[in-house]
Amino acid sequence: MSEIALKSQRSYSPGLEGIVAGLSAISEIEPKDERLTYRGYDVHELSQFSTYEEVAYLLLMGTLPNQSQLQVFSKELVKNREIPKPLLESLKYFPKDAHPMDMLRTSVSLLSLFDPDREGHSHEANLKKAMRLIAKIPTLIAASYRMSKGEIPLEPSTDSSHAQNFLYLLKGEKPDLDTSRVFDRTLILYAEHGFNASTFSARVTASTLSDLYSAVTAALGTLKGSLHGGANEHAMKMLQEIGEVSRAKNWIQDALIQKKKIMGFGHREYKNGDPRAKILKPLARSLAEKFKQVKWADISDILEEIMLREKKLYPNVDFPAAVVYYVLGLPIEIYTPIFALARIAGWSAHVIEQLDQNRLIRPECEYTGPRDLKYIPVEAR
Template sequence: MIAAKGLEDVIAGTSSICDVNGQTGQLIYRGYDIDDLARYATFEEVAYLLWYGKLPNKAEYEQLREQLVANRELPVQVMKLLFDLPPRANPMHLLRTVVSALALYDPDAGDNSPDANLRKAIRLTARIPTIITSIERIRSGELPLKNNPELSHAANYLYTLKGTIPDELSVRAMDVALILQADHEFNASTFTARVITSTLSDMYSAVVGAIGALAGPLHGGANERVMRMLIDIGEPSRAEDYVKGLLMQKQRVMGFGHRVYKTEDPRAKHLKRLSRELGERQGNLKWYLISEKVEEVMLREKGLYCNVDFYSASVQYMLGIPIDMFTPLFASSRIVGWTAHIMEQMADNRLIRPRAEYVGARDLPWVPMEERE
């Protein structure tokens, strides 16, 4: 028996949802290259693709969009809970708590049939953005906004966060950010969801577990730390010395390197382009230029490419998303991947029960309590 710390490079199962090729830097959702999805798809189309295994036709797309719109509002009791929770608590902890509470008001909560799980996946995908934007508005002393049924998933997300109808570029940037983070094979939170599902627990329990895993700083939160670093740098002219200073102190520069990718992260270039476009639209390229300089120094000094977290930081910041809401936004994207994996696990289940290599003591003699030191 050979123990693989962190299950690194262990093939823990099969999946037809997502393929990550770390050697070539390719990411595929259900057979479609992420580059094509980032260029042409909407988040609703990608959600349909991950859940159903194919791209929707026009009628299927409209039906899913209507289902998402119809399920955006929270149960009255859950909205009341949001007002009763401490507003300055960690947003991921609030999200975890409120998603758990949603299960209490879902008639399908304990039904693990394929149809019920699809209904729950749609409800969760529709309602998690409502939870997130409500948390932000409540803690800012404002009332949550009613969802706008005329707006797409991405547009409504920005509208309920900021209270204004977003422009076309902002909507596209939000769509792409959600698409790029929708799934990534057996990452820590997705694997957590599959482990919980393998016990034949329900979808809500698996999603709450996944949110808990994403709340950990080794999985979620990297782009929050990237943005705080960019703010600390302040100006493009300071970027090189700042990064070199971190490297000299053997400190990690967030947003670089990846456990799987040995080359460029295929998601990063799309966010880099959007960071530049948003900066140009706003007449302020500072965050893009600082990011570009940090990227240049890290590639030259360490041979490391940036990952999805790096440019997503400036994109989300320029979209007006508070820094501590970056990880909840990640969850609102990854929910379609989590639920797709939950349904796949449920369809061909075997309890996930790995072994551990024991490295402790053996053959110790029993010592009566009065004789113990």
């Protein structure tokens, strides 16, 4: 942590690094042990044995569901997959070259106008809104993407899992279960991550007693940046630019000489490796082998080895996730929306937690500008 002493004798940490900005019982990051838990459960186990639906329930309700609770929750999600017709209609007026993340931020904001609980801000009303958002965000992403390509949006499936439904909505065909399961595991790993920038931004918005949709819209804007959710897109573009295994070593060495930021590497909290990246790396390789695109895993390994040797930096979750999504044939510009599709569960849980014990988030800043200036009338300046 790099604290800076201020003239006022207070201390300040740029980027709020190392500052505890709130209390939360949703997830715990233990960087020393390279461990991440959701509500006390290790993500290793969750990503291996549970599903995104189960994890979303866990994050929102605080406990793992039993069989019938999971069934009711999953059915409710399926029931809520459709988006209101006027909203679907309005997507066709979005510019064809709009970025999917901008379309998602705007369409989530529009969606709020149609929510039957939009005036309700109780814990229960927010849970209902959260479930609608979880169910509808995949439809919004797929519909706006397809329409921007001049394709007809598809009706959500009523008999497939959250992960399978999204892949179907986007591509028009259901993937096999093994393939959609890898996608599902990426969603579990992206679902929640403490006071990261977008979640913090959602909590700040909620703390003014605004509403869940406004908080999620703020979070979406925050996630978009390349230092946060945008990194998965940039990581894949970098791998594409490298293109061949034989070019990887020189490319990364040149990039480091030019002091370029290598997207998908480094993390504010995990300085010894991101557990999510460790879980995803072998999955990305086996998927790449299955789809005969192993070069992306090979290029990734070279980058990883050199980044560790030269910079002591490890890949974060976005690095192997980019390979998984590319090999699945997903368009690069929707990788960050996919991150949002998963993180909506974490954002909602945080907004609800914030409101359950709310205190306005309003930090201070140290003034560094000029003082005691004398006003001069405009004609005399």
